[in-house]
Amino acid sequence: MPELPEVEVTRLSFAQGIAGSRVVCVRMGKALRWPLGCPVSELVGRVVRAVRRRGKYLLIDLDQGLLLLHLGMSGRLSFAEHLAPAGAHDHFEMKTTQGTLRLTDPRRFGAVVFADSDSAPIAQKLLGKLGMEPLSDDFDLSRFHAGLKRRKSSIKEVLLAGDVVVGVGNIYACEVLFLAGIRPTRSAAGLGRGRIAKLHAAIRDVLARAVASGGSTLRDFSSAKGESGYFQLEAMVYGRAGQACRVCATPIESIRQGQRSTFFCPHCQKS
DNA sequence: AAAAGCCCCTGGATGC
DNA sequence: TGCATCCAGGGGCTTT
Numbered sequence: 001m002p003e004l005p006e007v008e009v010t011r012l013s014f015a016q017g018i019a020g021s022r023v024v025c026v027r028m029g030k031a032l033r034w035p036l037g038c039p040v041s042e043l044v045g046r047v048v049r050a051v052r053r054r055g056k057y058l059l060i061d062l063d064q065g066l067l068l069l070h071l072g073m074s075g076r077l078s079f080a081e082h083l084a085p086a087g088a089h090d091h092f093e094m095k096t097t098q099g100t101l102r103l104t105d106p107r108r109f110g111a112v113v114f115a116d117s118d119s120a121p122i123a124q125k126l127l128g129k130l131g132m133e134p135l136s137d138d139f140d141l142s143r144f145h146a147g148l149k150r151r152k153s154s155i156k157e158v159l160l161a162g163d164v165v166v167g168v169g170n171i172y173a174c175e176v177l178f179l180a181g182i183r184p185t186r187s188a189a190g191l192g193r194g195r196i197a198k199l200h201a202a203i204r205d206v207l208a209r210a211v212a213s214g215g216s217t218l219r220d221f222s223s224a225k226g227e228s229g230y231f232q233l234e235a236m237v238y239g240r241a242g243q244a245c246r247v248c249a250t251p252i253e254s255i256r257q258g259q260r261s262t263f264f265c266p267h268c269q270k271s
Numbered sequence: 272a273a274a275a276g277c278c279c280c281t282g283g284a285t286g287c
Numbered sequence: 288t289g290c291a292t293c294c295a296g297g298g299g300c301t302t303t
Contacts, residue, residue, distance in 0.1 A: 003296060033279070033299090056297075073297055074281075089281085107280045109297060126299090153274060162298080169296055238296095259276075261294085 002071040004134065004167025005210035007056050010071070013223035014079035014101065015051035021096035022047050023062075029091035032103075033072065033111040037122060043067075043114070048096060055130045055166035065116045068126055072109030078102045079224040101224075131164040134203050135211070139165065145196050148188040155191060155199075156184035157258045168203060172210075174238045174263045176202045183269045184262045185255070237263040 002010070026040040049061040058077075060067040071077070081099045092103040092112045103110060115123040131147065132139045147164035148155070158164055159173045168176065177184050179202040182195055191199070215223065236246055240263060241254035250267040 006296080033297095070297080072280095073295070105280095106282065107295090107297095109279065151273080157274090160297090171296055258274095260297095 002056060002075065003169030003172050004056060004207055005172075006215040007058065007071065007167075008053055008135075008211050009215035009223050010077050011051050011053050011058055013225045014077065014099075017079055017099055018048050018060075018096060018101060019050055020048065021098035024095040024097060026095070027086075027093045029086070029089075029093075030108060032091055032105065032108050033070070034113055036112060036114055038065075038114040043094070054127050054133075055162060056169075057127060059118075065114055065120075066118070066123075068111070068113045068115055068123060069103070070111045071103075072105060072107060072111070074107040075103055075105035075110035077224040078104065129163050130166050131162055132166065134165050134167055134207050139200070139204065141197060141200050144200050145193060148191060148196060151188040153188065154185050154257055155182060155188045156262055158188040160258070160260065165203065167207065170260050171235065171238045172203075172206060175236055176206055178237045178265060178269060179206065181269055183271050184257065184264050186271065237265060239263065 023043050023046050026043050028036065028040060043062070046065075047063040049063060052059040052061065056070060058069040058071075060069060069077075079099050079101045083100050083102055086093060086102070087104070089104050089106045090102050091105055091108060091110075094101045103112060113122055113126070117123065118127075132143060144165065148158060151158045151164070156173055156177060159168045159176070160170065162168075174184070176199065180195065180199040182191065182199060234246075237252050240252040242251055244250070245252055245265040245268060248265065248267045250265055252263055253266050255262050255264075
């Protein structure tokens, strides 16, 4: 479900509300991707300072240590003073003095992991190799260029890998490559400066607009307040195999790259 | 170092 | 209606 815009919108929807609260109790359901890494009792009484984001991870800063939270494919957060009774897919719940934070995640690819600090081994393992933040100033064109130049695999797979730039998932990778007019199978290293500049701009624009408009609802996203997003632009290519390109009416093609679906317009994305 | 595959898990859509 | 198959917005891990 969640790519960078959805994660960021989720963060914005509860960061203020939870900051300054104190943890009252924590309840775990079925196992998520990794164990929490500390006894739940150790979290009780700690103060929630702030919520940051790095890539698709949310970092919940406590007065001592932090929680790394990932939504995986199907995760969703809720934060409210009173939540409905926990259901079968609610696998993490943290009650605080200002409301309860709940992770609902049917597929359980998501995770909640405790780390002593940003430099703790577990935090380094999960965050250490992440690429540039596309919406921050460190997403610099020269560094993007340099990152792509040493990668022989396809540009689509490099975007998805997240070690050059983070946050671009399968939907946005397809959309951004369409906007930049780049064939997803093109080798990253083979792209010229001009096309890389265009791609760089497309990534910033699309992600920023998606955050500004409350996250994409290309499927079923909703923030931790339960507000559903409304991505103002419809998908140009994602999920549109066989349908007419919105620009040139050529049928959109679908292929597999690295076990994921890719959609593109063979005419608008000639090379 | 980088690339390619595998796998974790459940639910919804589709097809017979 | 029932059952099998395929697909899904992620990403760490192992093997080449």
